[in-house]
Amino acid sequence: MKTILIADDDPVMVKLLEFTLQRAGFGVLVCREGLSVIARVRAGRPDLIVLDVMLPGRSGLELLRDFKEDAELAKLPVVVVTSQGKNSTQDELLAAGALNVFTKPFSPTMLIARLRELLHEPAAQG
Amino acid sequence: MDNFSHKTFPMPGLDPAEPVVDRARLSELGQMATPAESDALLRELLALYRAEAVPHVARLAAAWRAGDAHGARREAHYLAGSSANLGLARLAAGWRELEALAGDGRLPVFTHFAEMLEARLREACAAYEQTVAELSGGR
Numbered sequence: 001m002k003t004i005l006i007a008d009d010d011p012v013m014v015k016l017l018e019f020t021l022q023r024a025g026f027g028v029l030v031c032r033e034g035l036s037v038i039a040r041v042r043a044g045r046p047d048l049i050v051l052d053v054m055l056p057g058r059s060g061l062e063l064l065r066d067f068k069e070d071a072e073l074a075k076l077p078v079v080v081v082t083s084q085g086k087n088s089t090q091d092e093l094l095a096a097g098a099l100n101v102f103t104k105p106f107s108p109t110m111l112i113a114r115l116r117e118l119l120h121e122p123a124a125q126g
Numbered sequence: 127m128d129n130f131s132h133k134t135f136p137m138p139g140l141d142p143a144e145p146v147v148d149r150a151r152l153s154e155l156g157q158m159a160t161p162a163e164s165d166a167l168l169r170e171l172l173a174l175y176r177a178e179a180v181p182h183v184a185r186l187a188a189a190w191r192a193g194d195a196h197g198a199r200r201e202a203h204y205l206a207g208s209s210a211n212l213g214l215a216r217l218a219a220g221w222r223e224l225e226a227l228a229g230d231g232r233l234p235v236f237t238h239f240a241e242m243l244e245a246r247l248r249e250a251c252a253a254y255e256q257t258v259a260e261l262s263g264g265r
Contacts, residue, residue, distance in 0.1 A: 009204075010178070010204065010207060010208050010211070011174040011175075011177075011178055012174050012175045012178070012208050012211050012212055013207075013208070013211055015170065015171060015174055016155065016158070016211065019158060019159070019167065020158050023158065023159075054200070054203055054204065054207075082207075083203065083207030104210050104211050105151060105210040105211050105212075105213070107154060108154070108155070108158055109154075109158075
């Protein structure tokens with residue numbers, strides 16, 4: 001089973017993602033603030049991260065840059081969710097290593113489809 | 127001192143351009159669960175939202191009153207994202223307006239600011255509950 005780390009401080013978002021990802025057959029880890037994300041990644045070894053931009057402690061953008069500078073974490077796929085819709089912000093996130101940027105509110109179905117692609121998992125039946 | 131009855135200020139609950147609740151969004155969220163679980167999921171999301179939104183609204187009002195533009199922007203940003211996720215479209219638009227004002231460093235003084243924000247939050251949550259009941263009745 002592939003495992004996804006949700007790094008988000010919004011409990012609604014966490015619940016929604018947790019529910020959706022578990023239903024889709026993924027294991028889920030959760031981190032609600034930025035400073036402990038890297039430790040959580042090292043301990044839990046997720047296959048992918050769904051990362052919020054405005055995390056307390058350390059922002060999503062800062063974390064993307066941290067990952068990039070760390071040989072062990074540089075190749076970990078990261079999808080970013082944000083309520084900032086500005087193209088400049090999205091460009092910055094993509095340049096920092098995000099594979100996708102989803103602007104809230106996004107479709108959970110589309111997110112799952114993209115995560116499956118990134119993790120080379122077959123699409124859900126039906 | 128401005129007042130929130132001022133029609134040109136697009137505050138939550140006063141801007142008719144957005145629906146109070148985005149029914150399509152609620153349907154989409156509900157469809158993530160089985161029909162039997164859908165109501166429970168939607169109600170749990172609202173309970174989580176409300177529990178978190180109330181202190182964020184209080185912090186937003188306090189930051190606004192104190193002239194703390196950075197703090198006000200951060201709180202409004204959080205509320206905008208969370209409200210949009212839940213389909214509280216008009217409220218999300220209102221928080222975005224406040225976020226934009228704070229982002230520009232403009233924190234105009236409004237009468238009954240905290241009370242107005244709390245009232246808009248209550249109205250939106252009530253409309254959400256009503257929409258969940260309607261969607262449930264239609265299944």
